Amino acid sequence: METATTKVFEDLAAQDYKYGFVTDVEQEIVPKGLDEDVVRLISTKKGEPGWLLEWRLKAFRAWQKMTEPTWQNVTYNAIDYQDISYYAAPKEKPKLNSLDDVDPEIRRTFEKLGIPLEEQKLLANVAVDAVFDSVSVATTFRDKLAKAGIIFCSFSEAVREHPELVRQYLGSVVPHTDNFFAALNAAVFSDGSFVFVPKGVRCPMELSTYFRINAKGTGQFERTLIVAEEGAYVSYLEGCTAPMRDENQLHAAVVELVALEGATIKYSTVQNWYPGDKDGKGGIYNFVTKRGTCRGARSKITWTQVETGSAVTWKYPSCILQGDDSVGEFYSVAVTNNRQQADTGTKMIHLGKNTRSTIVSKGISAGLGQNTYRGAVKVAKGAANARNYSQCDSLLIGDKCGAHTFPYLEIKNTSAKVEHEASTSKIGEDQMFYCASRGIAMEDAINMIVSGFCKEVFRELPMEFAVEAQKLLSVSLEGSVG
Amino acid sequence: MLEIKGLTAKVEEKEILHGIDLTVNAGEVHAIMGPNGSGKSTLARVLAGHPGYEVTGGTITYDGQDLLELAADERARKGVFMAFQYPVEIPGVNNAYFLKAALNATRKEQGLEELDAIDFMTLVKGEAKRLQMDDSMLQRSVNEGFSGGEKKRNEIFHMAVLQPRLAVLDETDSGLDIDALRVVSEGVNALRSPERAFVVVTHYQRLLEYIVPDHVHVLSEGRIVRSGGRELALELEDKGYGWIESAGAGARR
Ligand SMILES: Nc1ncnc2c1ncn2[C@@H]1O[C@H](COP(=O)(O)OP(=O)(O)O)[C@@H](O)[C@H]1O
Numbered sequence: 001m002e003t004a005t006t007k008v009f010e011d012l013a014a015q016d017y018k019y020g021f022v023t024d025v026e027q028e029i030v031p032k033g034l035d036e037d038v039v040r041l042i043s044t045k046k047g048e049p050g051w052l053l054e055w056r057l058k059a060f061r062a063w064q065k066m067t068e069p070t071w072q073n074v075t076y077n078a079i080d081y082q083d084i085s086y087y088a089a090p091k092e093k094p095k096l097n098s099l100d101d102v103d104p105e106i107r108r109t110f111e112k113l114g115i116p117l118e119e120q121k122l123l124a125n126v127a128v129d130a131v132f133d134s135v136s137v138a139t140t141f142r143d144k145l146a147k148a149g150i151i152f153c154s155f156s157e158a159v160r161e162h163p164e165l166v167r168q169y170l171g172s173v174v175p176h177t178d179n180f181f182a183a184l185n186a187a188v189f190s191d192g193s194f195v196f197v198p199k200g201v202r203c204p205m206e207l208s209t210y211f212r213i214n215a216k217g218t219g220q221f222e223r224t225l226i227v228a229e230e231g232a233y234v235s236y237l238e239g240c241t242a243p244m245r246d247e248n249q250l251h252a253a254v255v256e257l258v259a260l261e262g263a264t265i266k267y268s269t270v271q272n273w274y275p276g277d278k279d280g281k282g283g284i285y286n287f288v289t290k291r292g293t294c295r296g297a298r299s300k301i302t303w304t305q306v307e308t309g310s311a312v313t314w315k316y317p318s319c320i321l322q323g324d325d326s327v328g329e330f331y332s333v334a335v336t337n338n339r340q341q342a343d344t345g346t347k348m349i350h351l352g353k354n355t356r357s358t359i360v361s362k363g364i365s366a367g368l369g370q371n372t373y374r375g376a377v378k379v380a381k382g383a384a385n386a387r388n389y390s391q392c393d394s395l396l397i398g399d400k401c402g403a404h405t406f407p408y409l410e411i412k413n414t415s416a417k418v419e420h421e422a423s424t425s426k427i428g429e430d431q432m433f434y435c436a437s438r439g440i441a442m443e444d445a446i447n448m449i450v451s452g453f454c455k456e457v458f459r460e461l462p463m464e465f466a467v468e469a470q471k472l473l474s475v476s477l478e479g480s481v482g
Numbered sequence: 483m484l485e486i487k488g489l490t491a492k493v494e495e496k497e498i499l500h501g502i503d504l505t506v507n508a509g510e511v512h513a514i515m516g517p518n519g520s521g522k523s524t525l526a527r528v529l530a531g532h533p534g535y536e537v538t539g540g541t542i543t544y545d546g547q548d549l550l551e552l553a554a555d556e557r558a559r560k561g562v563f564m565a566f567q568y569p570v571e572i573p574g575v576n577n578a579y580f581l582k583a584a585l586n587a588t589r590k591e592q593g594l595e596e597l598d599a600i601d602f603m604t605l606v607k608g609e610a611k612r613l614q615m616d617d618s619m620l621q622r623s624v625n626e627g628f629s630g631g632e633k634k635r636n637e638i639f640h641m642a643v644l645q646p647r648l649a650v651l652d653e654t655d656s657g658l659d660i661d662a663l664r665v666v667s668e669g670v671n672a673l674r675s676p677e678r679a680f681v682v683v684t685h686y687q688r689l690l691e692y693i694v695p696d697h698v699h700v701l702s703e704g705r706i707v708r709s710g711g712r713e714l715a716l717e718l719e720d721k722g723y724g725w726i727e728s729a730g731a732g733a734r735r
């Protein structure tokens with residue numbers, strides 16, 4: 001039925017990206033192309049030890065023999081890996097002894113994005129690491145954290161200052177041969193964040209990394225490693241934006257989480273990479289490998305993600321539940337509007353006894369967006385009394401978008417209990433009319449219905465960010481009018 | 483307050499209303515009766531501005547302005563309210579939160595200050611109590627999992643909070659037991675005032691014992707075939723709709 005409401009849905013699909021500006025800062029960009037020399041160059045620039053270069057080279061050689069995956073339910077223009085620059089950094093890389101050393105242009109960029117780097121201006125309880133293109137430019141609140149024995153710094157710095165820790169855990173969750181994009185990342189990763197929370201310490205504030213792609217013709221390959229020792233607790237959040245560009249840019253990150261006995265890691269993502277314009281031109285290819293291991297008994301890892309950006313998203317934050325009684329959780333909201341495509345979900349791998357996992361996935365499709373949930377629950381032979389609960393809900397706005405669900409189950413222990421619920425609903429004309437009949441305008445009605453739909457996920461986000469996420473969601477679905 | 487002239491409307495390419503004339507003055511209660519499928523809900527939805535119903539002819543004037551120029555949400559903010567025959571469920575959206583958004587949208591339009599959370603809760607709790615609604619219904623998702631009777635009561639609750647100038651009630655009585663009917667009717671009667679008008683759509687005259695109308699109109703096959711006072715409803719009850727249909731057919735011949 002071609003009616004006024006359909007028209008509004010179409011208008012809503014025309015979205016406005018508010019972070020699309022470019023920062024004018026002198027940058028050092030290595031020429032496009034990828035071979036062993038480029039890998040060596042990156043390693044040299046970062047002054048890395050020999051073992052790390054060797055690891056990169058092994059990854060590079062493995063990557064050369066691998067092929068790009070094609071099983072995912074997305075289509076995109078072939079990526080020419082020789083047409084990407086693998087390293088971009090603000091010139092005269094500051095010696096980051098103090099925040100005052102940060103280039104004022106870059107500082108202004110983060111301020112524009114609502115991420116002030118001056119500590120006193122920060123939200124009371126959030127420490128921020130800001131990554132600009134390939135390089136971490138500022139980490140706040142380090143001293144306060146250091147007093148508690150917590151390490152929160154850029155990955156490069158961790159390699160310099162805590163090589164033994166990095167060497168112990170790097171690649172222990174996502175091996176350098178894990179998959180095509182993870183291998184590429186292992187070969188060329190530039191920076192990222194490193195977090196280490198020692199035994200028995202509860203991190204007193206939210207830790208947050210803010211990623212910004214700025215340079216043209218580059219890829220971003222950051223790597224994050226978070227280790228929580230016995231009984232430790234940490235909540236970590238990442239955010240990201242990029243300028244509006246006609247070209248597609250590749251973002252292939254790797255995140256590894258390690259939770260030892262009784263430790264808890266909460267990892268939250270608010271992903272808002274540039275999604276491309278309404279005709280599907282430009283936008284980020286977000287091909288990311290995220291995985292956590294609950295290595296010790298009674299440990300817990302929670303992934304919460306709000307994915308509103310990127311032209312194409314390919315990402316499955318997963319949990320390996322190795323310790324007995326360990327818990328894995330995945331809460332996800334993924335929005336695809338216009339021509340965005342997302343193939344996202346999780347893997348819960350039950351190895352230990354009495355392990356439990358929860359999956360709550362909320363997919364929202366608008367415009368011509370295509371949203372796929374892909375999730376696997378595996379219960380190994382030895383995983384007695386494993387429990388999984390999965391809930392996958394899809395919400396369609398308009399009738400030109402799509403939602404797809406692919407749940408995979410592999411149960412090798414008969415004592416396992418696995419529950420799966422799925423639903424697909426459409427914001428119907430009747431719901432819209434009902435809201436209208438009470439005086440609520442169309443866009444407000446859609447926001448209200450969408451927020452209601454996402455409630456179970458938003459309440460998993462740290463307070464400070466739940467509000468942000470809600471706003472982001474309404475911006476993603478906002479019409480170009482008004 | 484409301485003047486409908488020669489109104490024709492279609493849905494899904496089928497004309498349902500074939501020329502309706504109706505004048506409603508402030509302070510009046512008009513009952514619209516008629517057999518199933520005669521177009522009562524269609525008339526109500528057209529008044530409220532449902533985008534799926536296309537007005538093909540005639541005019542609707544509300545407070546001197548062309549109602550057909552306004553979208554449904556604008557009409558609502560100008561004081562036109564419809565209680566649904568089949569209220570719609572909105573999962574995940576808290577009933578009180580929903581109503582607060584509705585009330586504040588209307589107040590904003592009228593140049594009034596938005597109500598804060600405390601004033602709002604005081605207001606809704608008072609209204610809920612009057613309608614003998616359990617407080618838990620405020621915190622549940624809009625209409626989700628409500629029984630048929632609860633849904634109807636919730637519609638009147640919305641009306642009581644929003645205080646419209648023109649309220650169209652579409653078969654609010656169906657699905658209500660006698661006690662609920664009494665409570666709901668009292669809610670409606672409490673709102674009757676010289677500034678406010680009601681169009682009460684019903685299949686049965688039972689409701690009209692509680693909400694006593696000033697005028698009764700009988701709709702048949704998309705036309706008003708008879709209008710009268712309260713006694714017309716009683717006559718209908720006696721003789722059944724068959725009488726009207728043949729009379730309607732007679733009137734058209
Ligand atoms: N959305 C719609 N799509 C198709 N036909 C409709 C729709 N709404 C109403 N109709 C048709 O219009 C006629 C009148 O319906 P309605 O106004 O609901 O009657 P009443 O409320 O008096 O029972 C019926 O024939 C009904 O099938």
Ligand SMILES: [Mg+2]
Nearest residue numbers: 522523567653
């Ligand atoms: Mg009806």
